[in-house]
Amino acid sequence: MEELLTEYRAYLFCERGLVAATVRYYAQEARLFLTRSGSGELRELTAGTVTRFVVAEASVRSTGAAKLMVTALRSLLRFLLLTGRVETDLVSAVPAVAGWRLAWLPRSVRPDQVRVLLESCEQNRLVGRRDFAILTVLTRLGLRAGEVAAMELDDIDWRAGELVIRGKGNQHDKLPLPVDVGQALVGYLRAGRPTSSYRQVFLTALAPHQPLASGSVCAVVGRACVRAGIERIGAHRLRHTTATSVLQAGASLEEVGQLLRHRELNSTAIYAKVDHGRLVSVTRPWPSGSPS
Known part of the structure; x- marks a missing residue:
């Protein structure tokens, strides 16, 4: 897992151009997902496993945090496909989190x-x-x-x-x-x-x-x-x-x-x-x- 996460961080920095704080967050979410799904058997990863993980995590997170989590998970799944660690594109197995753009009011300070x-x-x-x-x-x-x-x-x-x-x-x-x-x-x-x-x-x-x-x-x-x-x-x-x-x-x-x-x-x-x-x-x- 550590070798995979090191390669993933390098990919986010060099290929995606993400800043350090975002890379740390994406790697943190990747570690959580890989721990729950079993990083040693990635080729056996299924859409059901991905969906169950998202549903479980979204139930204990705010809407904003859940949206960030699914974004990070989609990034990881693209990386796994790109590097040949999985054979199927599982990005579509990540369900969207319910939420509506522009539904909130920006809160300012007097x-x-x-x-x-x-x-x-x-x-x-x-x-x-x-x-x-x-x-x-x-x-x-x-x-x-x-x-x-x-x-x-x-x-x-x-x-x-x-x-x-x-x-x-x-x-x-x-x-x-x-x-x-x-x-x-x-x-x-x-x-x-x-x-x-x-x-x-x-x-x-x-x-x-x-x-x-x-x-x-x-x-x-x-x-x-x-x-x-x-x-x-x-x-x-x-x-x-x-x-x-x-x-x-x-x-x-x-x-x-x-x-x-x-x-x-x-x-x-x-x-x-x-x-x-x-x-x-x-x-x-x-x-x-x-x-x-």
Whole structure:
């Protein structure tokens, strides 16, 4: 199994171009499936085994987690077919998880809550400067936690005022570097970041100083919520907050999509639900008279 998983991770990195966090998750799900199905008898793997595994796991997971699980499982089954470990394409045996696109509302954070989150960082301390910079990047640029963790010193072009974002699928995009974001980064880099050979911007506060993982970035947000005395939220809620505030300031959905670096407009369309001003303009008046 270990040899198979090592080869699978290399395939995900080199052939699929997935980022490290996604590769770890896919390998974790692959290990679970192979353990349950019996990795020594893959040629005898059947569609029934695949379906029973999905049904069992989906019953104890949320809809979102179940959807991620079936995506990872389909990836593994394609790899097993590609490498000749199974003779039948079993991808179609993976049932879809019930769920509807655009059925949810993006949950944002109120401006006063964003303010108290930033104010909760003690900028007279090294860790406070780091956390303030992380929260500023999250709230102003709408980055994902993994993108914040992946930021490197060479990604910041101070003269051009641009920042390279290392996004999903090894996609690199450039965003303008707002003044307040630049100031927060400078405050951390000059008087908060430990001396290190690592090129990642954000490092752990305690020795040995290592780059933060995406989970650590989420933990920074969680600790700030506790200090601020507000409901605990995830880093992705701040991404929704950025998109909602930009939309309410008059930006179009296309511009919000560019900021969030969505590849498809459908990914941005969910934010149309929170644009109340424009929704009113297309709302049909209620018919006159009493309803029957």
